Amino acid sequence: MAHIEQLRNELGGKAHPRAALDADSVRNAYRRWANVYDAVFGGVSAFGRRRAVAAINRLPGPKVLEVGVGTGLALPRYRQGLTVTGIDLSREMLDKARQRVAEDRLGHVDALIEMDAEAMSFADGSFDIAVAMFTAxxxxxxxxxxxxMNRVVRPGGHILFVNHFAAEGGPRWWIERTMAPLSRVLGWHPDFALRDLLDPAEAAVESVEGCPPAGLFTLVQLRKTC
Structure with missing residues (x-):
């Protein structure tokens, strides 16, 4: 509960300005990253992915949406009995995910679709669970x-995020703010804060959990109340 209260306090602040990041810059960045993403980022992100999928595997409801599925690193970890749909803006990343599904014979993966996460084509309440890992x-x-994500999850369903959230001070804060103007090149916001994602009036936060290594990533679980 202390973690949730800390989260709510952080959310109460004002979102900070940053360099613009648009869909084309994201596509271009991940076109460059696609062939090396697993090697460069797969290891350090593995702990957060495992925590998120383990949490999903304990939740009720078979229909799961993974937003920003990327190369499909998490797909083999979902339990049998789930039906997983993955979306991503990067065609190149999705090609890697489709190759993984075919090679590993992942029958629980229903579809991998090129789609903008900010304007999904799914009907309201299409999924029991939606998760975004390192996508926010x-x-x-x-x-x-x-x-x-809130729209496409049914009432009573679950929404999960795993992400790096910016430090509030210290050396890491300085590094993140220094890197912020490179957002368009990197394809992500180094100075991304919790308050940039969640509105306290809408977020029914159930749990907040730090993930290895060294709490660099955070797993946030929410419940859609209506």
Whole structure:
């Protein structure tokens, strides 16, 4: 509960300005990253992915949406009995994910679709669970992402985020703010904060959990109340 209260306190602040990030810059960045993403980022992100999928595997409801599925690193970890749909803005990343599904014979993966997470084509309440792993700081407008994930999850369903959130001070804060103007090149916001994602009036936060290594990433679980 202390973690949730800390989260709410952080959300109460004002979102800070940053360099613009649009869909084309995200596509261009991940076109460059696609062939090396697993090697460069797969290891450090593995702990957060495992925590998120383990949480999903304990939740009720078979229909799961993974937003920003990327190369499909998390797909083999979902339990049998789930039906997983993945979306991503990067065609190149999706090609890698489709190759993984074919090679690993992942029958629980229903579809992998090129789609903008801020304007999904799914009907309201299409999924029991929606998860975004290391995606919230990639999209141009994280609050639109949250609104869309909230829309496509049924009432009573669950929404999960795993992400790096900016430090509030110290050396890491300085590094993140220094890197912020490079957002368009990197394809993500180094200075992304919790308050840039969640509106306290809308977010029914159930749990907040730090993930290895060294709490660099955070797993946030929410419940859609209506």
């Amino acid at each position: 700081s990639v999209v141009p407008d994280a609050k639109k992402l949250f609104a869309e």
